[in-house]
Amino acid sequence: MADDVRVRKEETCLPEDVEQDTEKGSRQNKGYKSKEDPFGDESKSEVKYKTMAWWQAGMIMVAETISLGILSLPSVLAALGIVPGVILIAGLGIVATYTGYVLGQFKLTYPHVHNMADAGEILLGPVGREIFGAAQMLFLVFVMGSHVLTFSIMLNVLSNHGTCSIVFGFIGLLVSLICCLPRTLLKVSYLSIVSWISILAAVIIAIVGVGIEKPDAHVQATVHKTFPKAFLAVTNISFAYAGHATFFSFISELKDPRTYPKALLLLQGIDTSMYITVAVVIYRYAGTNVTSPALGSTTPLLQKVAYGIAIPTIVISGVINGHVAAKYVLEADKHRLQCGLGLYASGKAIHEDSTSANGSFSCADNGKSGS
Known part of the structure; x- marks a missing residue:
């Protein structure tokens, strides 16, 4: 009987090298989980970062995700047709919701994660930290650059090309730099409310303008396109949901990170409904010749009015990405x-x-x- 028990134990035991690797992995995993969140104990800190309620985080996520790029979605329907276009916008919205939820669960499991570099280190070690960190910074830099470019285009429209675009771009850079000075996302969240009101007003003006003009009220259910053109249209939708690179930083400054799913649902409910509504309504009245952004399908006067009202969202949406990028540089003190x-x-x-x-x-x- 004793021999049978000994044999069963030997059959269930792992090889020595595998057992050592398993114990090593468990220790490493436990070490990651034991790390505190990026800001630690703030009871004696003069500047407190973990101060956001879930709705404030949600408003920041909305401001960071929804900007004038929403007015490029009607051209997506013109390229793909209204049926596949709406299906893709809704479908990718569901995918964005799920992936955002996974990021939140990852953050709760590893509280010290503050950016994609930290996540990359957990997944692939030091090499992963460098790859993921560089990818995140490149993404944020190009997003910030696109907002500076949009700022210069906006001033060109308002001033009838009053001066060199480089000068307008430099002005946009200075404005963005000043708005990046707040050290906590709680203060940035107040700006995000202004950004949300700004883009909502600009979108309404664009819809009204296109509805009055009705440049080409011809709608197609499906459109035959070559693969490169169709793929480009789909990437426009994907980029409209591409705010996930900053989510770890947002969760880090929540009072209670467990409330992050509420902020995520607020974001996805607003952006998916707005994307579908704006794309369908403008495409319905502007038709297959709708421009990207759709402000080009309105009158010059309405373009100026819409661009003027959209100034806050042009600046603040880029500022949020700049804020996250700056904190990544600060956090890189350890690496x-x-x-x-x-x-x-x-x-x-x-x-x-x-x-x-x-x-x-x-x-x-x-x-x-x-x-």
């Missing part, structure tokens, strides 16, 4: 470039001792500064 002399941000000092830290960048020897 600086491995060279003799590195430039790093003293984010921990800014958070823990705001009386002695002023948010400046410092140069220090990597070998002496620690991690």
